Amino acid sequence: MTAxxxxxxxxxxxxxxxxxxxxxFAEHLGELIYPGIWVGPDSSVPNVDGLxxxxxxxxxxxxxxxxxxxxxxxxxxxxxxxxxxxxxxRPTRLNIHWGMAEEPNAFGTHEFLAFAKAIGxxxxxxxxxxxxxxxxxxxxxxxxxxxxxxxLSDERRANGAEDPFDIRWWGIxxxxxxxxxxxxxxxxAEEYARYRTFAFPFGGTVNAPVxxxxxxxxxxxxxRFFDQIARGTRGNRLDKVEYFAAHYYCRTAGTATEYTDAxxxxxxxxxxxxxxxxxxxxxxxxxxxPDRRIGLILDEWxxxxxxQEGKPPRGLYQQNTIRDACVAALSLDIFHNHADKLVMxxxxxLINVLQAMLLVDETRVVATPTYHxxxxxxxxxxxxxxRVVSDAxxxxxxxxxxxxxxxxxxxxxxxxxxxxxxxxxxxxGRLCLTLVNADPNAEADVELTVRGGAVSDATMITLATDxxxxxNTFEDPDRVAPGAAKSVAGNGSLRLTLPAASVSRITGRL
Ligand code: AHR
Numbered sequence: 001m002t003a004x005x006x007x008x009x010x011x012x013x014x015x016x017x018x019x020x021x022x023x024x025f026a027e028h029l030g031e032l033i034y035p036g037i038w039v040g041p042d043s044s045v046p047n048v049d050g051l052x053x054x055x056x057x058x059x060x061x062x063x064x065x066x067x068x069x070x071x072x073x074x075x076x077x078x079x080x081x082x083x084x085x086x087x088x089x090r091p092t093r094l095n096i097h098w099g100m101a102e103e104p105n106a107f108g109t110h111e112f113l114a115f116a117k118a119i120g121x122x123x124x125x126x127x128x129x130x131x132x133x134x135x136x137x138x139x140x141x142x143x144x145x146x147x148x149x150x151x152l153s154d155e156r157r158a159n160g161a162e163d164p165f166d167i168r169w170w171g172i173x174x175x176x177x178x179x180x181x182x183x184x185x186x187x188x189a190e191e192y193a194r195y196r197t198f199a200f201p202f203g204g205t206v207n208a209p210v211x212x213x214x215x216x217x218x219x220x221x222x223x224r225f226f227d228q229i230a231r232g233t234r235g236n237r238l239d240k241v242e243y244f245a246a247h248y249y250c251r252t253a254g255t256a257t258e259y260t261d262a263x264x265x266x267x268x269x270x271x272x273x274x275x276x277x278x279x280x281x282x283x284x285x286x287x288x289x290p291d292r293r294i295g296l297i298l299d300e301w302x303x304x305x306x307x308q309e310g311k312p313p314r315g316l317y318q319q320n321t322i323r324d325a326c327v328a329a330l331s332l333d334i335f336h337n338h339a340d341k342l343v344m345x346x347x348x349x350l351i352n353v354l355q356a357m358l359l360v361d362e363t364r365v366v367a368t369p370t371y372h373x374x375x376x377x378x379x380x381x382x383x384x385x386x387r388v389v390s391d392a393x394x395x396x397x398x399x400x401x402x403x404x405x406x407x408x409x410x411x412x413x414x415x416x417x418x419x420x421x422x423x424x425x426x427x428x429g430r431l432c433l434t435l436v437n438a439d440p441n442a443e444a445d446v447e448l449t450v451r452g453g454a455v456s457d458a459t460m461i462t463l464a465t466d467x468x469x470x471x472n473t474f475e476d477p478d479r480v481a482p483g484a485a486k487s488v489a490g491n492g493s494l495r496l497t498l499p500a501a502s503v504s505r506i507t508g509r510l
Contacts, residue, residue, distance in 0.1 A: 001442060001443050001444070002393065002419045002420070002437075002445070003444075003445050004390055004391060004392045004445070004447070005446075005447045006388065006390035006391075006420065006422075006435075006448050006449075007389050007390070007448075007450070008387075008388055008431065008433060008450045009386060009389065010450060010510065011451065011452060012386060013384045013386055013387075014336075014386065015339035015384070016382065016383070017335075017336050017339045017381060017382065017383050017384070017425055018065075018339070018342075018343050018344065019063070019065035019381040019382055020122075020344035021339070021344065021345045021381075022064070022065055022332065022374060022378065023065055023067070023068065023124070023344050023345055023346035023347070024064050024067050024346055024349070024357070025067070025068040025347065025348045025350065026069050026070075026349060026350040027071040027075075027348075027353065028070050028071065028072075028074045028103060028107075029071070029072060029074060029098045030098065030101075030314070030352055031315060031317060031352040031360075032349055032351050032352050032353045033107045034107070035052075035360070035361075036052075036360050037051060037052060037055060038051060038052070038106060038111060039051075040106060048118065049111075049114060050106070050107075051111070051114060051115050052360075054360075054365045055351065055358060055360060055365060056115070056118045056119055058358055059350075059358070060118075061375060062119075062374050062375055063381060064120065064121040065122060065381065066121055066122045066123075066124050066344060066346065067115075067121040067122070067123060067124060067346075068124040068125075068126060068169075068299065069112050069126070070112070070125075071126055071174055072097075072175075072300070073098070073175065073178075073179035073180070074095060074097060075127065075128055075174045075180070076129060076130030076131055076132070076173060076179065076180040076181065077096055077128070077130070077131055078128055079128065080108070080109055080128075080136070080143075081136075083105045083107070083108020083109055084109055084110065084156075085159060090104065090105040090106065091105060097314075098315070098316075099312050099314030109125075109140075109144065110160060110161060113144075113161075113165050122169065123169065124169035124170075124171065125167060125169065125170055125171065126171035127140060127171060127172055127173070127195075128173070129176060129180060129191055129192075129195055129212075130176060130181035131181075134195045134197070134198045135198070137172070137195055141170060141207075142200075144156065144164065144165040144166075144167050145165060145166060145202045145203045145205045146202040147163075147164050147203050153202075153203075164203050166203075166205050167205070168206050168207065169210065170207065170208065170209050171210040172196060172209055172210065172212065173192070173212045174299075175212065176191075176212045177221060178215070184224070185220070185221045185222075185228065186224055186228040188225065189224075189226075192211050192225075192229070192241075193229065193237050196209055196240045196241075197240075208242055208243060209243070210242070210244070210297060211225070211241055211243065211244045211245065213225070213244045213281065213299075214246050214281065215248070216248050216249075216273075217280065219281070219284060222246075222284045222285065223284055226238070226285065226287075226288045229241060238288055238294075242295065243343065243344075244281075244294055244295070244297065245297040245299035245344075246277055246298055247299055247301065248277045248298060248301045249300070249302060249303070249304045249348070249354075250274075250302075250304070250327065251270065251304050252267065252303065252304060252305040253270070254267075255306055256306070256308065256318040256319040256320070256324075257321055257469055257471060259323065259468075259469070261440045261468075264440045264468055264501075265396040265417065265440070266396070267323060267327065268326055268327060268330060268417055269396045269398040269415060269417045271303075271327040271331055272330055272415050274298070274334055275415070276415065277298070278296065278341055278342055279341070282296050282342075292340075292341075295343035295344070296342050297343060298335075298344070298346065299344075300346060300348040301331060301346070301347055301348065302328075302347045302349075302354050303318075303324050303327050303354065303355045304354055305319075306318075315353070316353045317353065317359075318355075319471050320355060320368035320369055320370050320471055320472075321480070322369050322465045322471070322480050322502075323468060323469075323501075324369060324370050325369035325370055325373045325503055326436050326501065326502075326503060328347065328374065329373045329377070329436045332373070332377050332380075332423070332434070333422050333436065334423075336380055336385045336423035336424075337385065347370075347374075356368055356370070357371040358371060359472075359474075366472050366473065367477070367481075368471070368480075369463065369472065372463050372482050372503075373463065373503055375482075376434065376463065376482060377434055377505070379432045379505065380423070380425045380432050380434065383425030383432060385423060386424040386426060388422055390418070392418040392420040392444075393419050394417065394418055394419075395417055395419050396416075396417040397415060397416045397417065398414070417438055418438070419439045419444055420438070420446060421435070421438070422434050426510055429510055430508070430509060430510065431506075431509070431510040432505065432506075432507050433448070433505070433507075434506075435496070435498060435505075435506070436503050437498035437499065438501075439500055439501070440468045440500055441500050441501075444497070444500075445495070447493050447494075447495060448490075448493060448494040448496055449494075454492055455490070455506075455509065456509045457487075458490065459485045459486060459488065459507055460485070460506045461483060461484070461485050461504065462482065462483050462498070462499065462502055462504040463482045463483075463503045463504070464500075464501065464503075465480050465501070468500075468501045488508075494506070
């Protein structure tokens with residue numbers, strides 16, 4: 001048993017927790033789109049205009065604020081015109097990054113936007129900088145957002161969407177240091193500035209273009225990108241950058257479902273390395289943008305395990321255990337604790353790929369442990385993040401923990417995994433506190449106080465299992481599921497018991 005004293009400090013607000021910190025990402029990769037979302041209107045699988053009803057129903061409960069599409073690496077090889085108009089006329093292409101799978105383009109712009117609407121998410125489109133043109137990007141924006149009267153907007157109307165889609169979020173390329181063209185930061189900065197010039201808010205829509213940032217701890221990308229942008233010939237071009245998006249994956253320790261206690265700790269320690277990615281890139285950006293006008297985004301994050309046996313290697317299908325749930329919870333807590341620095345974060349990916357919310361086959365759907373974390377944490381969306389301090393012992397530490405550490409990363413940082421950590425927020429007088437017990441073996445006994453206040457009517461819901469390898473399958477879908485809400489008694493301070501390897505949410509009146 002680990003004894004921990006933990007305090008929430010209402011007098012130290014951090015910032016508003018943008019709902020977009022709980023964003024999601026869906027790429028044309030493996031079994032995500034087909035059959036994860038799209039089965040077609042003629043399928044015997046229940047669907048609404050080709051979109052799976054069971055998947056929509058399962059995702060509605062998550063309060064997904066934003067959904068990024070169509071990639072990923074796929075985005076820089078995607079030509080949007082392939083995915084509009086009568087489906088029988090759409091071309092079949094090869095998905096060059098993901099196993100040369102045939103891409104039928106049945107799921108295109110209209111289908112994606114119908115899906116995003118059905119699950120209540122704001123769409124975020126990643127455009128093609130790597131193999132596309134500025135014209136292709138600007139035409140996509142006009143097609144989607146201009147009300148009517150131009151050839152492109154009237155084409156959209158003829159394709160069934162009378163009203164403009166009014167899409168706010170547009171990414172300009174993806175991983176352009178790698179699959180998006182193997183560009184240098186200087187070259188990408190020039191390309192970004194060129195594309196950005198034509199990313200007009202057609203039809204008066206608010207337009208939020210996102211620049212492609214680095215992977216992990218690649219500080220030089222960020223510095224060199226902003227140096228180049230600041231080097232305009234007619235004054236610097238920093239005012240042309242609205243958002244800048246980094247990626248961070250924590251590569252497996254063991255496999256998705258087989259790992260030792262040491263590998264459990266190793267992965268969770270890698271996971272919390274995401275904090276340095278946020279603070280490191282933000283600090284560099286602050287040098288160029290001291291008022292923090294430019295928003296930092298984590299466009300992709302999550303665990304990356306070897307693909308499940310029997311599945312195509314380039315399909316990135318992986319199981320998801322209570323260990324992944326703890327990675328998700330630790331990461332979301334870190335995002336809340338940096339609500340003043342981060343404006344969006346999109347976990348990779350929604351269905352059947354990497355750290356998914358749902359695993360589905362042709363007819364069945366199962367929610368993963370990570371799904372349950374997002375459902376529990378949705379309560380934080382829109383709240384004001386409050387500082388949390390604790391005396392929890394450090395149970396593991398590491399450097400950046402990234403497999404890619406052999407790249408150009410100077411300035412590595414040490415990260416310390418504490419037995420218990422979390423985040424707190426308040427909204428309309430209600431406190432929400434989420435806690436992770438990262439110790440795979442020891443229960444934690446937490447004495448919780450709220451400085452200068454008290455919590456009443458508190459209830460706690462916990463996601464815990466008997467075995468640290470537990471996961472959900474079609475045959476056993478609720479092996480890892482939140483327990484019933486329990487009321488927590490207390491007078492001034494609250495006493496909480498957190499099972500080993502667990503995630504808990506405590507809510508109450510402040
Ligand atoms: O999420 C899978 C891939 O990871 C994405 O396509 C790419 O952006 C990243 O390397």
